Amino acid sequence: MADQPKNPEKHASYLPKEKTSTKPFHDTPMLDQLESGPWPSFVTGLKRIAYENNMMVDLLGQLEHSYKTRLGYWKGGTVSVFGYGGGIIPRFSEVAKMFPESKEFHTLRIQPPAGNHYTTDMLRQLSNSWNKYGSGLIAFHGQTGNIMFIGTTTENTQHFFDEVNEYGWDLGGAGPCVRTGMSCVGAARCEQSCCSEHKIHRLLVNNFLDDMHRPALPYKFKFKVSGCPNDCMNSIQRADMAVIGTWRDDMKVDQKEVKKFVATKGRKYVIDNVVSRCPTNALSLNDDDSLAVDNRNCVRCMHCINVMTKALSPGDDKGVSILIGGKRTLKIGDTMGTVMVPFMKLDTDEDYDKLKEMAETIIDFWAENALEHERCGETIDRIGLVNFLEGIGIDVDPHMISRPRECSYVRMDTWEEEAEKWKQRKTAG
Amino acid sequence: MSQAAAPRFPIESGVPDGFQYMHPLMVKNYGNWKYHERPRPGVLHHVAKSGDEIWTVRVGTQRQLGAYELNMLCDIIDTYGEGYVRFTIRSNMEIMVSDAKKVEPLIKAFTDAGYPVGGTGPSVTMISHTQGWLHCDIPGTDASGVVKAMMDDLYEEFTNERMPNRVHITTSCCQINCGGQGDIAINVQHTKPPKINHDLVANVCERPSVVARCPVAAIRPAIVNGKPSLEVDEKKCICCGACFPPCPPMQINDPDHTKLAIWVGGKHSNARSKPMFHKLVAAGVPNNPPRWPEANAIVKNILRIYKQDAKDWERVGDWIERIGWPRFFELTELPFTKFHVDNWRGGRNSLNASTHIRF
Missing domain, CATH: 3.30.70.3340 (Alpha-Beta Plaits)
Structure with missing residues (x-):
């Protein structure tokens, strides 16, 4: 890499002066068509690597073969590092005879720091390690949230892991295990953050490292943490356990800033884009251009706060909502998480312990009761929310539903008992 | 030692x-x-x-x-x-x-250096990305190539903020859909049942797990040519490909019959409306590398109409909820077919049980 240009404007046309890889390039007429156009080209990137690396020469050949035949040619297998059972995505080529140099092309899933923060020094260090033991190609990040180090042999998997593990990096999950978590930038740079996403992410995932590194659960289990209901981590739809920051006191209104906003944008804009967009009609623009908020009916959707970032903000009594059971399509179709805890404080160590214990209880109950390859949301679907709640010891709560049941075909001869429980909880609470 | x-x-x-x-x-x-x-x-x-x-x-x-x-x-x-x-x-x-x-x-x-600055506010930000032919073991199409082709076409929408609200596009190279929910999603849709290599099933596949994996119970154990294998009831089969990962001899991918489908109106955020799943709008789109022009054209057309017709702050899903699905199909000139109807008991709440009809 000694001859790389110092001036970034030369970057797009840059190719190494000398080809040090010994294998000649395959013809790649289809991939070549992805080198034009304004968006950065991954094909040009692969070619730069191939100038120095025979594995990438054949990888480009296999990829072109896929483009031509419209089929994939990787199969899985079993590769892991000493002491762990997962975290590597093994790939063996089914067309290794044609492309022998990339016959093994494994990926290591490495957990990023909470919030995906890096220094350039650390990025260079990781890149250098991967250049030494792998193809040099890194994806930031995979859909689960891992840094994916793409393309190495079985042997070098161990060497690379040993090297980066020594300076602070650990494998993520692959297979039926607790998976790598995700958290938004949150409190580090966002005024809408209602919790310490960073702390929750590390607390939850690091409590389950044994369940991550030695896959023995029914299927995958994902934690995702978003600092506010904008849910930038897509946690409701993609996490078995979604932890989302929220608040329960009144949202904050800086009336001076409201008036400034109205003066700049106009009353029509504010009425059309703020007031009338409130899903529960909880906003009203007063005659003096201040904003009235019906906080009892605010559902913390974030819309008005997103629009009027200076004037409006979340309240002070912050905490989290917890939803369980989100996942993508396989096998029963997509599910969203269901509210399990409408609100809990996360201030003291005891609060955080409670969160950790809740995760343990949920994973234990699911692991005991799920069918093979059944996600937590599918278990809830199969046994019903009420049974699931009994299993994890959480009381039923009207925040868990959009509406009560509509079908009368249900046996209710323990009604009095259940109503009594509700009354007692109300008295106790 | x-x-x-x-x-x-x-x-x-x-x-x-x-x-x-x-x-x-x-x-x-x-x-x-x-x-x-x-x-x-x-x-x-x-x-x-x-x-x-x-x-x-x-x-x-x-x-x-x-x-x-x-x-x-x-x-x-x-x-x-x-x-x-x-x-x-x-x-x-x-x-x-x-x-x-x-x-x-x-x-x-x-x-x-050729790296675009943008992707904030009401823009089309980077497409959520899977692995595809580059590294996945079950892909029906590529990921990086689809994304590159599409972002080349949407470059100006990445570097400007001129959409009604943010647009999150996703792609998925199999029907597990790991690309996620999106305002617009371009996902693989298989159209034929798996082709089974009966010589390999007994040695490669754990048959009970494969039977259990099928969402519609269309797979059963069978002896074929004297060897233990699996057979698929092709009338029941929904061609989802769920059997392919645990049993690679049940090849679901096909150069012609693996198609793309386009889904719209998904949204993760709780802002305004509750989170929404995306809904089917177009299928049978050819899986056409290296630049997938047919899929691109549909996406660009939907974006063009959304940009013209939606109000500020409406996500694609919010916009269609307001104008109604008949208008969406009218504006986009996409065919509405029987496949758009969620045709099972649990899908009943997606039917219009009212006289709320726009003329």
């Missing part, structure tokens, strides 16, 4: 602490930010309660970065930024600086 041969035990350190890599102003003002604004597309300006200010430049990447790209991008960040960077969930880089004066030179350096 000699010392040298002893295996090294892993350090189970788990999720690294992000504070060690975080911009010092972000550490200092953690949990104490006041507000933000967007001075121009691709730039965020956050102000802390302490009065500290930080500027973020958001840069689109190809996600798959080689050593050359990484070092080159790091050189730019070291020369024009302050050495700190983070990645968004959609593979955009965010470079934080403490001085407004550093923003323009940073933008210029990235733009000169």
